[in-house]
Amino acid sequence: MFNRRPASVSAAEGARAAGDGRVVVYWRKGCPFCKRLQLVLGKRVADVVWVDVWADPDASAYVRSVNGGDEVVPTVVIDGVARTNPPPRAVVAAL
Secondary structure, three states, rough: OOOOOOOOHHHHHHHHHHHHHEEEEEOOOHHHHHHHHHHHHHHHHHHHHEEOOOOHHHHHHHHHOOOOOOOOOOEEEEOEEEEOOOOOOHHHHOO
């Protein structure tokens, strides 16, 4: 079980990782949907690049830009496409 917050990178690092084909999750502390995703990922949580929207204003701006102005998390980038709160199994399948 995942009991701590994942290490977070900057929005710029997240964008580079997405460009390299990695799965990138934009998240924030206290989000129950983000926590659910972390729990479902289990040990694979380290295979995902995590970007905290509260720690980086550019990350927050990106999430708002792909969600009609709303800061909805988790926003997950899979194959370069931003997906708003996708089913955790879809994220696992993308890994």
